[in-house]
Amino acid sequence: MPVVIVLVQILSVLSVLSSGIRAASSFDDFLIPHNQERSQVSGLGVLKWSKDLERNASGLVAEQKNKSACGFADLRGYRFGANQAAANFKLTPGQVVASWIEEKIWYSHANNSCMEGHQCGTYTQVVWNTTEELGCSQSVCSGKNSLTICLYNPPGNVVGQAPY
Ligand SMILES: *[C@@H]1O[C@H](CO)[C@@H](O)[C@H](O)[C@H]1NC(C)=O
Ligand SMILES: *[C@@H]1O[C@H](CO)[C@@H](O)[C@H](O)[C@H]1NC(C)=O
Numbered sequence: 584m585p586v587v588i589v590l591v592q593i594l595s596v597l598s599v600l601s602s603g604i605r606a607a608s609s610f611d612d613f614l615i616p617h618n619q620e621r622s623q624v625s626g627l628g629v630l631k632w633s634k635d636l637e638r639n640a641s642g643l644v645a646e647q648k649n650k651s652a653c654g655f656a657d658l659r660g661y662r663f664g665a666n667q668a669a670a671n672f673k674l675t676p677g678q679v680v681a682s683w684i685e686e687k688i689w690y691s692h693a694n695n696s697c698m699e700g701h702q703c704g705t706y707t708q709v710v711w712n713t714t715e716e717l718g719c720s721q722s723v724c725s726g727k728n729s730l731t732i733c734l735y736n737p738p739g740n741v742v743g744q745a746p747y
């Protein structure tokens with residue numbers, strides 16, 4: 584198994600979203616923006632939702648809620664790919680996935696490199712060709728901090744390989 588780099592993105596947020604009644608998010612809220620981004624690259628397959636990955640992600644965010652007030656999980660060497668997002672409010676799935684895709688502006692496909700001083704790993708995991716399944720979960724901690732983790736199988740960000 585090649586080494587997988589797991590990269591995360593921290594969102595610094597200055598204001599808290601207004602409260603309101605919001606429908607509980609469904610898996611499509613994570614899945615659809617992933618597949619929309621993948622459709623930008625011709626020849627990438629669509630991801631399928633995995634209940635097993637969702638359960639696993641749910642265990643991870645529950646553990647982080649318990650032990651670090653929704654801080655990032657250390658998932659180096661984990662058997663699945665992972666993207667994480669943290670904020671001081673409850674992010675919507677759309678905001679989470681958009682924050683990962685934002686890294687695209689630093690990524691150059693021509694030479695498979697990321698602009699110095701930036702990270703591209705959450706974007707490249709979203710568009711990793713050989714990844715087939717996705718499962719995500721979110722925990723909200725006191726103070727409304729939230730941690731969202733999506734897991735990917737097979738994992739992307741394999742060192743020395745391009746996403747597509
Ligand atoms: C998630 O998957 C990993 C690797 O298979 C396993 O070690 C871990 O126990 C699983 N966690 C949960 C909560 O299912
Ligand atoms: C949270 O912590 C408590 C006490 O340390 C422990 O009993 C429980 O299993 C933990 N739950 C999770 C999801 O890690």
Ligand SMILES: *[C@@H]1O[C@H](CO)[C@@H](O)[C@H](O)[C@H]1NC(C)=O
Pocket residue numbers: 691693694696
């Ligand atoms: C990769 O390509 C981009 C855009 O063509 C260029 O700006 C960048 O310097 C290149 N990076 C490397 C490491 O060659």
Ligand SMILES: *[C@@H]1O[C@H](CO)[C@@H](O)[C@H](O)[C@H]1NC(C)=O
Pocket residue numbers: 624625626627712713747
């Ligand atoms: C993705 O992988 C498949 C199977 O290896 C390959 O046929 C296809 O060309 C790849 N797509 C891209 C965009 O690299």
